[in-house]
Amino acid sequence: MIPADYRKLSDEELVFRYAHKYEHAALIYLFERYGHIVAGVCNNYTGSINEAKEATQKIFLQIAEDLVTYKIEKFKPWLFQKCRNYCLLNYKGSLPVDNNGALSEDFEEDWQYKIEEAHMAEILQPMVGSLDAAQRTCIELFYLQNLTYNAIAERTGYDVSTVKNSIVSGIRNLKKQLMASGKVKL
Amino acid sequence: MSSEQLMHIFDNSSCLTKRQLQAYADNEMISEEAHAAEVHLNTCPFCRMSIEGLQLGGEYAIESVSELNSRFLKDHFSINHPQIHLNSIAAAVPHQPAHHISKHKKRKKTALLTPWTISVAFLLIIGAWYMEFGRVKTQPKIDAPAHQNIPSAIEENESAKVEETGRPETAKDYAVVAANNVKPAKPVKKPTQTIVTTADYVQEQPLTATDNRSGLDNQPVTINTANKSSSEEKKKISKAMAPITQKSSDGIAEKRNATIISTSKPTMKSDDKAARHDAALTAAESYIDAGKDDKAIPLLKQIIEEGGPGKHAAKRLMRQITRDDEVNID
Numbered sequence: 001m002i003p004a005d006y007r008k009l010s011d012e013e014l015v016f017r018y019a020h021k022y023e024h025a026a027l028i029y030l031f032e033r034y035g036h037i038v039a040g041v042c043n044n045y046t047g048s049i050n051e052a053k054e055a056t057q058k059i060f061l062q063i064a065e066d067l068v069t070y071k072i073e074k075f076k077p078w079l080f081q082k083c084r085n086y087c088l089l090n091y092k093g094s095l096p097v098d099n100n101g102a103l104s105e106d107f108e109e110d111w112q113y114k115i116e117e118a119h120m121a122e123i124l125q126p127m128v129g130s131l132d133a134a135q136r137t138c139i140e141l142f143y144l145q146n147l148t149y150n151a152i153a154e155r156t157g158y159d160v161s162t163v164k165n166s167i168v169s170g171i172r173n174l175k176k177q178l179m180a181s182g183k184v185k186l
Numbered sequence: 187m188s189s190e191q192l193m194h195i196f197d198n199s200s201c202l203t204k205r206q207l208q209a210y211a212d213n214e215m216i217s218e219e220a221h222a223a224e225v226h227l228n229t230c231p232f233c234r235m236s237i238e239g240l241q242l243g244g245e246y247a248i249e250s251v252s253e254l255n256s257r258f259l260k261d262h263f264s265i266n267h268p269q270i271h272l273n274s275i276a277a278a279v280p281h282q283p284a285h286h287i288s289k290h291k292k293r294k295k296t297a298l299l300t301p302w303t304i305s306v307a308f309l310l311i312i313g314a315w316y317m318e319f320g321r322v323k324t325q326p327k328i329d330a331p332a333h334q335n336i337p338s339a340i341e342e343n344e345s346a347k348v349e350e351t352g353r354p355e356t357a358k359d360y361a362v363v364a365a366n367n368v369k370p371a372k373p374v375k376k377p378t379q380t381i382v383t384t385a386d387y388v389q390e391q392p393l394t395a396t397d398n399r400s401g402l403d404n405q406p407v408t409i410n411t412a413n414k415s416s417s418e419e420k421k422k423i424s425k426a427m428a429p430i431t432q433k434s435s436d437g438i439a440e441k442r443n444a445t446i447i448s449t450s451k452p453t454m455k456s457d458d459k460a461a462r463h464d465a466a467l468t469a470a471e472s473y474i475d476a477g478k479d480d481k482a483i484p485l486l487k488q489i490i491e492e493g494g495p496g497k498h499a500a501k502r503l504m505r506q507i508t509r510d511d512e513v514n515i516d
Contacts, residue, residue, distance in 0.1 A: 024259070034232075036208075039240075040207065040235070040239040041235050041239055044242060049243045049246060050250070053250065053254060060258075060259060061262060076232060079232075080235075124195065142224070148217050148221050150220075151217065174195065175196075
């Protein structure tokens with residue numbers, strides 16, 4: 001079915017193979033990689049998994065044409081945006097979904113390469129201490145004691161969603177502080 | 187807080203697989219697995235939103251995710267971009283000779299329409315045509331037509347007469363017009379064809395020539411006499427024409443002259459001076475044509491002595507006859 005070497009390729013490499021070498025298997029593998037995630041996102045808007053699966057198929061058929069037409073630099077953020085736009089366009093009547101502040105800046109995947117590893121602890125430790133109490137507590141429990149959301153919720157008494165949002169918000173604030181300090185290699 | 191643990195705060199791991207997503211959404215993961223998944227979820231809003239959506243749909247939604255497959259994409263590609271599996275076809279197709287041989291054969295079929303073959307065919311056609319029709323040019327031509335035997339003096343005289351009057355009046359005039367209109371003779375396969383001219387047999391009769399076309403010497407001419415009552419003379423003409431039409435062109439001139447002389451003799455004895463002179467002049471011309479100048483001279487002298495409209499023509503003929511002898515007619 002799918003060649004084994006496709007599993008080693010990045011999203012962008014697969015996109016290139018599909019768009020420029022007309023390797024259909026590359027797009028099929030991208031569907032294997034992201035199809036279920038797209039279906040879950042669509043289920044937020046449709047409220048029905050069957051409609052979500054149908055929407056997933058239509059989105060990927062549209063992608064099959066767009067990848068050849070447009071130059072896609074970052075596939076995952078582009079796919080996420082495509083999925084949301086499709087659902088907003090076709091399922092406006094659905095209830096609005098709280099995406100927990102999911103922004104495109106959350107896809108900054110190369111943050112760990114922008115910080116020198118030797119100075120990572122020295123830079124991040126004072127910044128984590130400057131976060132508010134809920135964010136600091138949740139981040140410390142999550143990354144220091146390797147607790148899950150549920151475990152943190154049990155220990156702190158916060159709601160699971162609050163724990164999740166606190167961690168995500170704390171990471172976002174850390175990025176902002178790093179950007180402001182100028183210690184990030186841009 | 188150790189730096190190693192904080193290294194994972196900006197996680198860049200790949201998204202959750204279908205199994206991981208289902209397991210996490212269904213709370214089937216152990217704490218270590220769940221924590222690893224949550225490390226990714228902290229930095230991946232895509233997976234985070236997907237898990238929220240699946241958890242919103244309940245167990246049915248989580249189980250249904252596994253039914254997703256890429257068959258629709260394969261169908262889509264097979265419709266829009268059909269791929270031929272040559273290896274599977276190869277077994278069904280019977281073995282054929284080498285590929286280059288079949289190509290060569292194909293080219294050979296179309297070689298019939300090349301410019302080379304067309305030009306060769308054209309040359310062959312031209313050669314065949316030349317072999318068939320080119321030989322005609324080598325065949326000998328027939329002798330000069332009879333009208334060329336008419337003395338040039340007569341032609342000049344008669345043509346001058348026609349020019350003066352504007353239209354031909356006598357049969358002789360028609361003969362002159364016909365002779366002037368005659369084009370060079372074409373090669374004829376049957377040179378023994380009968381040649382008859384109107385001037386040979388008819389004199390002093392107003393005629394209307396219905397056939398004044400070229401090649402008159404080679405074609406029998408239909409003569410319509412204007413005076414319908416002169417049936418006797420018509421019979422004479424037809425009588426005179428009958429034997430001549432059966433003979434060759436070599437004896438035509440002699441016969442014609444003899445006929446003209448014989449038909450002119452009765453008229454030469456008539457009381458009408460003009461008719462007598464015309465008949466004498468015609469007979470003299472015939473004698474000259476036949477080479478009997480000694481018989482023509484008395485006739486011409488008589489015309490000159492009597493005087494009249496034929497006097498000048500007679501003088502001209504006398505001058506022509508006696509040019510060598512330097513005879514002074516006057």
